[in-house]
Amino acid sequence: MTDNGDAQTEPLVTEDSPPGDRSSMDRIAGVGSSLRQALLVPALAVLTALIVGAIIIAATDLDTLPLWGTDPGEAFRQTMSGIGKAYKALFVGSVGSPRAISETLFAATPLILAGLAVAVGFQAGLFNIGVNGQMHIGGMVALWVGFSVTLPAIIHIPLAIAAAIMGGAIWGGISGVLKARTGAHEVITTIMLNFVALFMVDYLLKTSVFQAPGRNDPISQKVNASAQFPTLIGDFRLQIGFFFSLAAVAFVWWLMYRSTIGFEFRAVGYNPHGGRYAGMSVAWIYLGVMAVSGGLAGIAGTNQILGLEPYRGISNFAGTVGFDAIALALLGRSHPVGVLFAGILFGALRAGGREMQGAAGVPIDLVLVLQALIIVMIAAPRLVRAIYRIKTPDQELSTTVSTGWGG
Amino acid sequence: MELALTGITKQFPGVLANDNVNLTVSEGEIVALLGENGAGKTTLMNILYGLYHPTSGTVEIDGKPVQFHSPGDAIKAGIGMVHQHFMLVPVFTVAENVILGDEPTKRAGIINRAKAKKTVTEISRRYKLDVDPDAIIEDLPVGIQQRVEIIKVLERQARFVVFDEPTSVLTPTEVEGFFEIVQSLKADGKGIIFISHKLGEALEIADRIVIMRRGKTVAEVLPRDVDEAGLAELMVGRPVDLVVDKAEAEPKDVVLSVEHLTVLDDRNRRAIDGVSFQVRSGEIVGIAGVQGNGQTELVEALTGLRTPLGGRVMLKGDDMTVASPRAMHQANVAHVPEDRQKSGLVLPFTVTENIVLNSYYERPLSRGVIMDWDEARDRATRLVEEYDVRTPGIEVPVSNLSGGNQQKVIVAREFDRDVALVIASQPTRGIDVGSIEYIHSRIVEERDLGAAVLIVSSELDEVMALSDRILVMYEGKIAGEFDATASTTEIGLAMLGSTEGQNEQAS
Numbered sequence: 030m031t032d033n034g035d036a037q038t039e040p041l042v043t044e045d046s047p048p049g050d051r052s053s054m055d056r057i058a059g060v061g062s063s064l065r066q067a068l069l070v071p072a073l074a075v076l077t078a079l080i081v082g083a084i085i086i087a088a089t090d091l092d093t094l095p096l097w098g099t100d101p102g103e104a105f106r107q108t109m110s111g112i113g114k115a116y117k118a119l120f121v122g123s124v125g126s127p128r129a130i131s132e133t134l135f136a137a138t139p140l141i142l143a144g145l146a147v148a149v150g151f152q153a154g155l156f157n158i159g160v161n162g163q164m165h166i167g168g169m170v171a172l173w174v175g176f177s178v179t180l181p182a183i184i185h186i187p188l189a190i191a192a193a194i195m196g197g198a199i200w201g202g203i204s205g206v207l208k209a210r211t212g213a214h215e216v217i218t219t220i221m222l223n224f225v226a227l228f229m230v231d232y233l234l235k236t237s238v239f240q241a242p243g244r245n246d247p248i249s250q251k252v253n254a255s256a257q258f259p260t261l262i263g264d265f266r267l268q269i270g271f272f273f274s275l276a277a278v279a280f281v282w283w284l285m286y287r288s289t290i291g292f293e294f295r296a297v298g299y300n301p302h303g304g305r306y307a308g309m310s311v312a313w314i315y316l317g318v319m320a321v322s323g324g325l326a327g328i329a330g331t332n333q334i335l336g337l338e339p340y341r342g343i344s345n346f347a348g349t350v351g352f353d354a355i356a357l358a359l360l361g362r363s364h365p366v367g368v369l370f371a372g373i374l375f376g377a378l379r380a381g382g383r384e385m386q387g388a389a390g391v392p393i394d395l396v397l398v399l400q401a402l403i404i405v406m407i408a409a410p411r412l413v414r415a416i417y418r419i420k421t422p423d424q425e426l427s428t429t430v431s432t433g434w435g436g
Numbered sequence: 437m438e439l440a441l442t443g444i445t446k447q448f449p450g451v452l453a454n455d456n457v458n459l460t461v462s463e464g465e466i467v468a469l470l471g472e473n474g475a476g477k478t479t480l481m482n483i484l485y486g487l488y489h490p491t492s493g494t495v496e497i498d499g500k501p502v503q504f505h506s507p508g509d510a511i512k513a514g515i516g517m518v519h520q521h522f523m524l525v526p527v528f529t530v531a532e533n534v535i536l537g538d539e540p541t542k543r544a545g546i547i548n549r550a551k552a553k554k555t556v557t558e559i560s561r562r563y564k565l566d567v568d569p570d571a572i573i574e575d576l577p578v579g580i581q582q583r584v585e586i587i588k589v590l591e592r593q594a595r596f597v598v599f600d601e602p603t604s605v606l607t608p609t610e611v612e613g614f615f616e617i618v619q620s621l622k623a624d625g626k627g628i629i630f631i632s633h634k635l636g637e638a639l640e641i642a643d644r645i646v647i648m649r650r651g652k653t654v655a656e657v658l659p660r661d662v663d664e665a666g667l668a669e670l671m672v673g674r675p676v677d678l679v680v681d682k683a684e685a686e687p688k689d690v691v692l693s694v695e696h697l698t699v700l701d702d703r704n705r706r707a708i709d710g711v712s713f714q715v716r717s718g719e720i721v722g723i724a725g726v727q728g729n730g731q732t733e734l735v736e737a738l739t740g741l742r743t744p745l746g747g748r749v750m751l752k753g754d755d756m757t758v759a760s761p762r763a764m765h766q767a768n769v770a771h772v773p774e775d776r777q778k779s780g781l782v783l784p785f786t787v788t789e790n791i792v793l794n795s796y797y798e799r800p801l802s803r804g805v806i807m808d809w810d811e812a813r814d815r816a817t818r819l820v821e822e823y824d825v826r827t828p829g830i831e832v833p834v835s836n837l838s839g840g841n842q843q844k845v846i847v848a849r850e851f852d853r854d855v856a857l858v859i860a861s862q863p864t865r866g867i868d869v870g871s872i873e874y875i876h877s878r879i880v881e882e883r884d885l886g887a888a889v890l891i892v893s894s895e896l897d898e899v900m901a902l903s904d905r906i907l908v909m910y911e912g913k914i915a916g917e918f919d920a921t922a923s924t925t926e927i928g929l930a931m932l933g934s935t936e937g938q939n940e941q942a943s
Contacts, residue, residue: 287806287807287809288805288806288807289796289797289802289805289806289807290805292789292796292807295782295785296782296785296789296793299782299783299784299785300778300781300782300783302778302779303778303779303780303781303782303793304782305741305761306739306741306761306771306773306779306780306794307761307793307794308760308761308762308764308765308794309762310760
């Protein structure tokens with residue numbers, strides 16, 4: 030037996046692990062105590078992106094550029110006012126009025142749901158790039174439920190969502206089964222299934238089951254009013270889907286940190302070998318992860334059909350949401366609450382971007398450039414840390430991403 | 437020529453890793469740097485190698501202070517480091533690896549392969565390393581790969597060579613060869629720093645032994661003045677019991693019965709070939725053998741991780757040949773895996789999460805799919821106390837714990853129930869003396885409580901100290917059975933597959 034008396038003075042930390050990485054993020058309690066730590070790098074990444082974005086606004090302002098040669102003072106003044114106007118528009122358009130906030134949250138809704146789908150995958154060490162396809166499948170199922178039956182909204186909407194979850198889960202589950210059974214990498218299979226889903230939607234929309242009567246292009250019948258997500262305030266576009274996304278955040282948090290299923294997901298995500306030794310069935314867990322991830326994507330797809338005009342299925346109705354979600358999950362560090370905030374931020378960029386284009390004449394493309402810059406900064410935490418001389422290494426993120434590719 | 441580290445202090449946030457450490461090594465001298473894991477050896481060497489910057493203190497070569505900002509600086513100053521984990525490109529040849537980062541070129545930047553090969557051959561001959569410059573790294577045994585690392589260091593004109601736990605990956609025979617190499621380096625005038633926590637090796641090879649404890653150099657001794665017990669006491673800071681204290685075994689019923697077991701390895705070769713043995717309640721059976729003779733596959737087959745090709749595994753009369761790892765767990769089999777970081781733990785998980793890693797699905801830790809984290813934390817708190825796991829808290833990632841404490845987490849998790857069979861593979865590999873002592877005593881305790889215990893270890897000393905009965909594995913077969921009083925020589929012979937042992941198996 031060892032002598033317990035000197036327990037306090039014994040070195041507690043191995044010399045191999047750099048003492049810096051003791052940002053002991055309380056995973057059980059969620060972000061918890063080290064909230065500041067968790068927010069610092071993403072916040073600085075956003076800030077850096079805005080600064081670089083400003084430089085790009087200046088550099089692409091063709092009217093002002095020639096002025097730098099003749100009258101630099103005036104050029105500087107004009108440039109600064111241009112940047113000021115652009116960012117003011119971004120701000121006003123995203124949070125400047127009740128309508129702006131409604132637009133931000135409206136745009137955030139599918140992003141949050143899809144971001145959760147990716148985050149669940151990341152936490153379990155899987156890189157689900159197939160959210161786009163799972164959204165399409167889920168959305169199509171919801172669409173069918175939406176126009177083919179008439180029920181009270183209180184039953185119709187949950188039914189459509191449940192069906193969409195099933196659809197997305199099955200579509201995601203295919204990649205899970207392929208990985209578990211054959212070792213096929215989920216990155217490959219999910220990307221390919223995106224194409225299958227995308228063109229299947231185009232095909233289905235032209236079949237008599239879906240196509241709007243009298244049309245030749247791929248557009249579906251309109252869903253019944255009882256399945257349309259009710260809006261919340263006046264003529265604002267914000268609808269009940271935002272609350273579904275909040276519920277999904279809570280559910281994912283509960284699943285990952287409070288249930289045995291999430292415990293298995295995370296254990297296998299960090300160390301599949303260790304999970305297997307501990308008696309977990311890694312194959313079933315991969316299937317489960319992809320099904321949960323696909324199910325969440327299915328709700329996101331539902332939102333794109335039942336939650337906005339024209340309440341019809343159209344070609345590529347999922348748009349880029351499924352891919353933006355990857356960046357979003359990274360920004361939110363794969364934590365459901367992080368995803369919620371990242372989703373709202375991206376929603377704000379979307380909503381504010383339109384205002385930027387309208388009021389300040391900045392092309393909408395630049396908003397996409399801003400988003401891309403944020404993503405680059407997020408994906409390169411070391412860069413951000415180097416710029417601002419923060420010493421703590423960001424182990425969390427690097428682990429999540431690397432295991433995503435590892436399998 | 438002398439390398440001197442004087443008054444080195446390294447302060448990490450919250451940890452004083454090095455506290456006024458002094459270390460010198462002269463040309464033609466072998467200094468062993470001895471200390472438990474966490475004593476600050478690696479930090480000190482990282483400072484010497486330019487990876488860390490000391491908070492205070494100086495590094496001097498031949499009396500001149502030097503400052504290293506990167507390993508490149510250290511290499512230029514004549515310092516070479518052979519890491520515990522090799523830094524080789526597996527698909528490159530020996531010569532390519534040696535010149536990597538310092539490639540000799542012909543005109544137009546074409547690599548001068550002939551010159552590279554010549555360099556390797558010369559160094560290899562001079563120090564009797566016996567390495568083929570054209571061999572591909574991944575085809576070479578670990579012992580030879582280590583020699584390639586040594587050649588790399590020598591090719592860069594190192595005058596001082598640091599070996600970080602060099603013997604931890606070697607078989608007993610390879611260790612002997614390694615010591616010969618170190619001696620020839622010494623004869624050539626190199627200054628050697630030999631980092632280890634193995635007492636016997638330090639006594640055997642070193643001219644001088646420096647002992648670190650809790651970030652300080654606590655003693656400097658000459659091998660002739662101390663013995664292992666003395667060194668252990670200096671390292672741990674209190675008298676250490678090197679002999680496992682246990683009463684005579686009282687074997688009772690057969691718990692584990694392995695019958696004609698045949699197991700394939702990952703390359704579909706017969707790693708275990710028709711092996712039969714039994715382990716009884718109340719006895720410790722040790723499996724000795726040079727690593728790679730089927731021990732890993734045997735343990736995997738016994739714990740449900742690998743499906744045997746043939747034969748049977750019986751546990752208390754139940755056929756468990758094709759049982760899953762979970763079924764084995766539920767049959768009260770405790771498994772301490774060979775590689776604690778790869779298989780035994782989920783490193784980013786907290787101590788609590790690792791404590792419940794294989795029982796999280798059972799009541800009272802969960803009901804249905806709902807985890808009861810209060811219950812889990814209670815269990816973790818209790819086990820951390822009971823098993824003397826030294827950790828700042830139960831919510832700390834287990835990766836922040838020292839090797840010995842990580843192993844205690846596994847042992848606590850596995851032993852905290854009514855254990856019928858313990859299967860422990862390399863239970864004390866790479867951990868400090870205090871933890872070894874503790875884990876050994878726990879294993880004996882399990883035996884005395886009536887568990888059947890199977891120990892698999894490539895460290896013969898450990899097998900001999902713990903076991904009541906010893907089986908020697910050689911090329912997938914049992915090459916001999918010995919009782920606890922057998923001599924090291926007898927067992928050593930069987931480990932090398934001597935004819936005597938094989939006859940015994942054949943009869």
